[in-house]
Amino acid sequence: MSLQPDSTSTVDAAQTVPPTTDAPAPFNKPTADLILRSSDGMNFRVRKAFLAEASPVFEDMFTLPAPQNPAGSLPVVPMTEDSRTLEGLLRLCYPASEMPLRTLDQAVTLLDAAKKYAMDSALNFLGERLVSFAERSPIQVYAIAVRHQLPDKVIKAALNACLNLIAPTAKLKRVVDFQHISASAYLSFLDYRDRCAVAIDVSVFGDSTWIDSNRWCWLTCTNDLCQVHVTHGPVTFKDNIYKSPRAWWFQLHMSCCRNGLRSRPCGKALELIFFNYAAAALSEAAKCSHCGPRSVADLEEFMVILVAKIDDVVAQVETDIVW
Ligand SMILES: [Zn+2]
Known part of the structure; x- marks a missing residue:
């Protein structure tokens, strides 16, 4: 704990030895009633009321007797945080103050500081901002979210972004943040991916009752020359309508999607699968006078x-993280 709320930690600003600099606005106002001095010598003039509202640690400190200071000088509290971290932390305390979060390292530093000072609203704010990094650095965001036990929606966003990754162990072991989470939390990540894969397999590909049978060429085709899917007989579609779909869609296209999503169980992975495999199905569809002219537009819309x-099915899967 860097904050030392005892009489030895608060010193008269006028008696402090090393040269100091003044923090930028809004931490340079004459209306301040306390100075927090960063480890690199920057003075932050603050209002105790804002800090006490944001942090019970600060609030407790302010209940202690104030040190005696010469007239006109403010008490100074030395902090172990450097000026960059302290400014970020204080901006989270001040109302209507913007706190840009540019890097994951900055997020981690501020999360550590906010946790140290028990700043719950700041932790929630930082957690929400962390979601914006999930698409770019999903594994790192997951590890950080678990380490700081952030709200489930942050963890869920990171896990969902992880679903589109094929992350070999050699790559995972280089993720520094994994050094700070338990093996159980890592296994929770693998378990979530497995449960998403099962949920998709069962609810999307194993169940066709969500598909409108009157809308797509592979289900409205009556061309005898267009091969139907016959392996398992007719399939049940929306409104309990039984139909035998055309093989080019069911056996070529949907099977490729189904298999591809077992290792990357998320909607985003379909973009690559579609790009790689749709050509084979469409080539087969082109042989049919009914499906051929409609297959590209129908498949893209589908x-x-x-x-x-x-994505809807994945959203229903619970995270169930073991810290
Ligand atoms: Zn056809």
């Missing part, structure tokens, strides 16, 4: 619905 369906 993929949008399929992605949404998959």
Whole structure:
């Protein structure tokens, strides 16, 4: 704990030895009633009321007797945080103060500081901002969120971004943040991915009752020359309508999507699968006079619905993290 709320830690600003600099606005106002001095000598003039509201640690400190200071000088509290960290932390305390979060390292530093001073609202704010890094650095954000036990929505966002990764162990072991989480938390990440894969397999590909049978060419085709899917007989679609879908869609396209999503169980992974495998299915569809002219537009439109369906199924999967 860097904050030392005893009489030896508060010293008269006028008696402090090393040269100091003044912090920028809003921490340079004459209306301040306390100075926090960063480890690199920057004086932050603050209002105790704002700090006490944001942090019970500060609040407790302010209940202690104030040190005696010469007239006109403010008490100074030396802090172990450097000026960059302290400014970020204080901006989280001040109302209507913008706190740009540019890097994950900055987020981690501020999360550590906010946790140290028990600043719950700041932790929530930083957690929400952390979500914006989830797409770019999902594994790191997951590890950070677990380490700081951030709200479930932050962990869920990171886990969902992780679903689109094929992350070999060699890559994972270089993620420094994993050194700060338990093996259970790591296994929770693998377990979540497995449960998402099962949920998609069962609810999206094992169940076709969410698909409108009157809308797509592979289900409205009556061309005898267009091969139907016959392996398992007719399939049940929306409104309990039984139909045998055309093989080019069911056996070529949907099977490729189903298999591809087992290792990357998320809607975003479909973009790559579609790009890689749709050509084979469309080539087969082109042989049919009914499906051929409609297959590209229908399949593109269907993929949008399929992605949404998959993401909806994943959204229902609980995170169930073991810290
Ligand atoms: Zn056809």
